[in-house]
Amino acid sequence: MVQKTSEAVEKIQAIxxxxxxxxxxxxxxxxxxxxxxxxxxxxxxxxxxxxxxRLALPPLMLGVHDVVHVFVLRKYVSDTTHVLKYEDLELQTDLSYEERPVHILDQKE
Incomplete structure (x- = not known):
């Protein structure tokens, strides 16, 4: 019985x-x-x-962990078409915020 069990274990390990x-x-x-x-x-x-x-977190988000794993990073290749803007958000204590439109893209009457 011990031999059969050992053979079964070896077979399972191989699989x-x-x-x-x-x-x-x-x-x-x-x-x-x-x-x-x-x-x-x-x-x-x-x-x-x-x-x-964000990597550079604003003061309101001090409760968010600022350490990230390297697998979520992608190398940045410099491109002048990239526009990086930072707008202050009024965050609630649960890290939610109210979304407001920046500008209207289209309208119909």
């Missing part, structure tokens, strides 16, 4: 190893080593929560 190597082969081609230097400009991949994805 798991095959599965893990298959998963690794799918993931490896997509993996890119990224290296950043101090002072590099980066894009931060943010979650859909409005106003919670």
């Amino acid at each position: 798991m190893l095959t599965s893990q190597s298959r998963q690794k082969s799918y993931a490896d081609p997509k993996h890119k080593d990224m290296k950043f230097q101090v002072g590099d400009h980066v894009f931060l991949q943010v979650s859909p929560l409005p106003g919670v994805g």
Whole structure:
């Protein structure tokens, strides 16, 4: 009985190893080593929560953790068409805010 159990365990381990190597082969081609230097400009991949994805957080957001994982960063390639604006938001204690239109794009009568 011990021998049958040992053989079953070895068989399961072999199947798991095959599965893990298959998963690794799918993931490896997509993996890119990224290296950043101090002072590099980066894009931060943010979650859909409005106003919670900045690296330099305003004083009102002191409760939000300002450490991010490197996998959510993308290298910034300088482009003059990129316009970065910062507008102050009046945040509530639950980090929500009221959205207001900036300008009207179209209208009909």
